[in-house]
Amino acid sequence: MTRKPMRWRNGFWTEHNNRRALPVGKEIDIMQHRREFLRHVGEGGVFVALLSAGLLTIPQTWAAENSRAAFDAKTVEDAFRALGATAPALSDAIELTAPTIAENGAVVPIKVASAIPGTQSIALLVEENPYALAMVTTIPEGTEAYVSSRVKMQKTSRVIALVRAGDEFFMATRDVKVTLGGCGG
Amino acid sequence: MGNPMRIRARMSGDVVNVKVLMNHVMETGQRKGADGALVPAHFITKVTAQCNGKTVLEADWGPSISKNPLLGFRFKGAAAGDTLSITWVDSEQDSRTDEVVIG
Numbered sequence: 001m002t003r004k005p006m007r008w009r010n011g012f013w014t015e016h017n018n019r020r021a022l023p024v025g026k027e028i029d030i031m032q033h034r035r036e037f038l039r040h041v042g043e044g045g046v047f048v049a050l051l052s053a054g055l056l057t058i059p060q061t062w063a064a065e066n067s068r069a070a071f072d073a074k075t076v077e078d079a080f081r082a083l084g085a086t087a088p089a090l091s092d093a094i095e096l097t098a099p100t101i102a103e104n105g106a107v108v109p110i111k112v113a114s115a116i117p118g119t120q121s122i123a124l125l126v127e128e129n130p131y132a133l134a135m136v137t138t139i140p141e142g143t144e145a146y147v148s149s150r151v152k153m154q155k156t157s158r159v160i161a162l163v164r165a166g167d168e169f170f171m172a173t174r175d176v177k178v179t180l181g182g183c184g185g
Numbered sequence: 186m187g188n189p190m191r192i193r194a195r196m197s198g199d200v201v202n203v204k205v206l207m208n209h210v211m212e213t214g215q216r217k218g219a220d221g222a223l224v225p226a227h228f229i230t231k232v233t234a235q236c237n238g239k240t241v242l243e244a245d246w247g248p249s250i251s252k253n254p255l256l257g258f259r260f261k262g263a264a265a266g267d268t269l270s271i272t273w274v275d276s277e278q279d280s281r282t283d284e285v286v287i288g
Contacts, residue, residue, distance in 0.1 A: 107252075
């Protein structure tokens with residue numbers, strides 16, 4: 001298997017197999033890539049060190065400004081780890097509303113309502129998408145634990161709503177079938 | 186700057202029911218254009234809602250959110266006549282703020 005060339009773009013390593021995809025004049029030299037990459041690795045190392053030193057606690061890492069890294073996670077497991085959620089329990093108190101069959105994968109309406117007391121955050125993940133995490137919503141005091149939006153789904157997949165209440169994580173899942181051609185399957 | 190959002194904020198009881206429709210391409214960076222080249226990623230990364238100087242909702246988004254995104258939420262602690270402001274920032278550091286009077 002030959003590896004596809006990778007390039008650094010908008011904060012992501014992106015695969016590309018078409019050299020013309022790089023706009024003329026915007027090509028970045030590989031050493032810069034490497035420096036950028038190493039810098040990120042370095043930051044990760046410092047982060048891990050802080051964690052192990054007990055200077056940072058997991059719940060803080062969920063804070064909105066730090067959740068950005070979780071958006072680079074390709075799988076649900078990696079996204080959970082980046083959000084600090086280890087093995088969230090399935091909960092009936094989370095109401096995840098999603099269509100059973102979505103005729104258009106580009107616009108899938110999703111609603112999440114949590115009846116768990118002290119809900120602080122609601123995250124939404126689409127398992128089969130190239131990057132699993134779709135949104136992380138911070139719910140301050142006084143705001144209801146409810147959020148609705150529309151997501152893109154590349155193909156038929158499980159949709160996961162992850163709720164954080166205090167230091168605990170809960171989740172609810174729904175399977176959404178995405179039909180191609182919009183014929184309703 | 187981007188195009189204006191459409192925001193609706195209505196009181197129902199003591200809860201403000203908000204729906205925001207944003208105008209944004211939400212390009213994932215995965216899609217190929219007509220010339221076969223990848224269209225660069227360009228999507229909203231953060232949405233913040235503020236009312237009476239208090240942040241009532243903060244959302245971090247990835248490219249999986251649909252084009253022309255919709256955001257619905259509900260909050261307490263505001264009255265009809267108060268102003269709700271919504272701000273988004275995208276991956277190219279472009280941003281836009283729109284305000285609406287709660288009705």
